[in-house]
Amino acid sequence: MTSPADPFATVDAHDTSSNAQYATASDTLKSPNSTTDSRTGLMSPNEDSRLLSPSTSPNMQEFGTRLSRRSPLNPSSPPVSSFNNSRQHPSSNASTSSRPASRSSSTHPFLASKHHNGSNDSDYSGPPFSPSTLSTMGLGGSTGLGLPLSSGGGSARGSMILYRLADDPATLRDSSFLQPPRMTAGMRDSVASSSGESILSYADSDSKYPSGVTTPRGLVPYVYDPTTDENDPPDDEDLLHDPDSKEFFTKHGKREFPWRGVLNVTVLCTLILGLLCLFVFYPVLSAYRNSERDKKIEGNLRINGTGQSPVLFQMPELIDPDTPHSARTRIGFDGHEYELVFSDEFNVDGRSFYPGDDPYWEAVDLWYHATGDLEWYDPQQVTTKDGALVITIDSVSQTQPGLTHGSTAPFTTAENHNLEYRSGMVQTWNKFCFTSGYIEVAVTFPGPNEDTQGYWPGAWTMGNLARPGYPATTEGMWPYTYDTCDVGTFPNQTRPDGSGPAAALYSNASRERYNNELSWLSGQRCSACSCPGSDHPGPRHDFGRGSPEIDIFEASRDKSRPPVGGTVSQSAQFAPFTHDYMIINTTTDHWQNFNPPLTRPNAFRGSAVQQSVSGVTRVPSDMFQGSPQKRFVTFGFEYWANPRNRDEGYVWWQVDDQQTHRVGARSVGPDPEEEGGAGIGPRLIPEEPMAIILNLGMSPNWQTIDLSTMIFPGEMLVDYVRVYQRRDAINIGCDPPDYPTKKYIEDHLEAYENPNMTEWRWERPRNRLLDGC
Known part of the structure; x- marks a missing residue:
């Protein structure tokens, strides 16, 4: 038998033969100043009682202390005793006759004896609380204390035991004996809620989680009553989940528009749209805007398929950002508005134009033997310096290096392909082309002064189906601009039987070295007479194609007698030829000279x-x-070609911002054989995509060379190149749909990459008039 001083042992030693029932804590523990109402079974507040007061109930004080000390959550405490569950449950039929008739009579004898008899601790012989009371306090059942929860009595929705971290010891010292909060009227008083000197204390007056005086560190149990939480008002910060909140209703009782939800959806849609723009729309737009540029750099070994290039090279755009805004539009000689479509200001020093180093320009490495030049074109002779393109011509006679920025002298003829001069040529062939428009360059010429004689500076354009300096490509292409099926497409412009036309068999304007024959051309390779299935660039087999030429300028000393300084010839080249190379110039629509003191027709x-x-x-x-x-x-020309109305075409030149002369489409019209002509149809103002060429050469076929008037190194500087087109007729690219070139070039790539190939090695298209189909 355990000592009665131990409340847990006393519980076990309590008389189990009695049919007295435990009452709930709220039934058993009343206010110290209350009395019992016999009708209601409630204690009235005037009853004097010291129930559960630690000062008058040492056993209760001992119980609280031992309860805390013997918690299983306190590893240092010894194991606690447990109640004997052999006692009859209050809901059992076994002791129905001894159930109290009212709550007033259900007070345990132990409580009554303590209150009315004032017995001391040694007289204690019963448990201080009923099982339900212990459950309410969190000290039974699942607490691990060995105190059983009652399965009967009270509400069907009982309290539950939860765990929390223990309060900080300092907090416990400061707040362990604070007065508990006042409970709501709907809650019954209990040891935990009503006793001003409860064994449980509250660190925070609003806390639902009371702490024991000697609560150990770690997890401690506390009472959680869901009924209490359900009766609490909704949290102010969580009105979204309170459908009855007045925040959602207007003063007229109608539900407000869900602006918050609309805002949430709007933000989500905005984020999704932003991601789509970033990862879908922008890449598609960039690919569309860069398509023309990508076409021009296709095949460039130093630029990949996405337009990326080595970091040492900055990819220029079609329009140089250094081009002044004032120069990005112009009013054409024809009165139309023109806008800039390509420019290069050459403001970046030290640029390289070796193959693959630039997306638009490429310096060639060859001898231009078609015109009997004296120089070798070498890419190292072309660079940029002080905001200009520099093309330098050097001579083996130079012995001092570095005389100019672009000079590569000294060198020997053995180091220069057995030629005495070395110079440069750059071209945009198959990289940038344009069809109709205005092109302008600003340049300075080599030489000490205007009397220099021997250089051949040039700026010109040529159709993309032929490549300058590659003679196999020019055979049968240059300078044809013809779309008629007649004798003009034949070799030498004569019939196979030699019967004429007479104007082609002999011409007074021709030279003796050509036997005074009108033409030594091999015939138009891709003519309007081509048979179906022929090797033809398209777009149709019966469509005449070629590679015409229009010159911005070709400079020389004045060839008249006496010479009057430096001059430029500005020309358009055509094939086939009219008799004696004549043009029609009876009206200003055919030919017009705008500045007779400075300009004259070329002899x-x-x-x-x-x-x-x-x-x-x-x-x-x-x-x-x-x-x-x-x-x-400045030098430039404006030209217009309209395939739907070819008679309105023209070419219009200017020098130093002054118009010089103009040639109209009708001036190169048909030349009927019956009128003594060559029997050909009209030549066309060029409709082919045109590439740009800049070069500095020397040739006795151009003019007599006078070395005494020349200096080496000689430099031709180009400040800029700009191309404009009508606003409503933008047409840039070397492979336009109506005049394709790409596939034809790819099918005959060797001819376009080998400057030593002098003849076309592929089968020419059959001419239905000459060979039959």
Whole structure:
């Protein structure tokens, strides 16, 4: 038998033969100042009682202390005793006759004896609380204390035991004996809620989680009553989940528009749209905007398929950002508005134009033997310096290195392909082309002054189906601009039987070295007479194609007698040829000279390899390399070709911002054989995509060379190149749908990459008039 001083042992030693029942804590533990109402079984507040007061109930004080000390959550405490569950449950039929008739009579004898008899601790012989009371306090059943929870009595929704971390000891010292919070009227008083001197204390007056005086560190049990939480008002910060909140209703009782939900959906949609723009729409737009540029750099070994290039090279755009905004539009000679479609200001020093180094320009490495040049074109002779493109011509006679920025002298003829001069040529062939428009360059010429004689500076354009300096590609292509099926497509422009036309068999304007024959051309390779299935660039087999030429300028000393300084010829080259290379110039629509003091028609009208419509214009004397105050002078031409109305075509030139001369489409019209002509139809103002060429050469076939008037190194500087087109007729690219070139070039790539191939090695299309189909 355990000592009665131990409340747990006393519980076990309690008289089990009695049929007295435990009452709930709220039934048993009343306010110390209450009395019992016999009708209601409630204690009235005037009853004097010291029930459960620690000062008058040492056993209760001992119980609280031992309960805390013997918690299984306190590893240092010894194991606690447990109640004997052999006692009859209050709901059992076994002791029905001894159930109290009212709550007032259900008070345990132990409580009554303590209150009315004032017995001391040694007289204690019963448990201080009923099982339900212990359950309410969190000390029974699942607490691990060995105290059983009652399965009967009270509400069907009982309290539950939860665990929390123990309060900090300092907090416990400061707040363990604070007064508990006042409970709501709907809650019954209990030891935990009503006793001002409860064995449980509250660290926070609003806390639902009371702490024991000697609560150990770690997890401690506490009472959680769901009924209490359900009766609590909704949290202010969680009105979204309170459908009855007045926040959602107007003053008229109608539910407000769900602005919060609309805002949430709007934000989500905005985020999704932003991601789509970033990862879908923007890449598609970039690919569309860069498509033309990508076409021009296709096949460039130093630029990949997405337009990426080595970090040492900055990819230029079609329009150089350094081009002034004032120069990005112009009013054409024809009165139309033009806008800039391509420009290069050459403001980045040290650029390289070796194959693959630039997306638009490429310096060639070859001898231009078609015109009997004296120089070798070498890519190292072309660079940029001080905001200009620099093309330098050197001579083996130079012995001092570094005389100019672009000079590569000294060198020997053995180091220069057995040639005495070395210079440069750059071209946009198959990289950038345009069809109709205005092109302008600003340049200075080599030489000490305007009397220099021997250089051949040039800026010109040529159809993309032929590549300058690659003679196999020019055979049968240059300078044809013809779309008629007749004798003009034949070799030498004569019938196979030699019967004429007479104007082609003999021409007074031709030269003796050509036997005074009108034409020595091999015939138009891809003519309107081509048979179906022929090797033809398209878009149809019966569509005449070629590679015409329009010159911005070709410079020389004035060839008239006496010479009057430097001049430029500005020409358009055509094939086939009219009799004696004549043009029609009866009206200003055919031919017009805008500045007779400076410009005159060129006496050279052609030869057996070309027909030229040209004007010669004097140039300013302060644009030469040795000029004291050298300046850039502009040269350019505007041309228009309309396949739907070919008679409205024209070419219009200017020098130093002054219009010089104009040639109209009708000036190169048909030349009927019955009228003494060559029996050909009209030549066309070029409709082919045109590439740009800049070069500095030397040739006795161009002019007599006078070395005494020349200096080496000689430099031709180009300040800029700009191309404009009508706003409503933008047409750039080397492979337009109506005049394709890409596939044809790819099918005959060897000819376009080998400058030593002088003849076309593939079968030419059959001519239905000449060979039959």
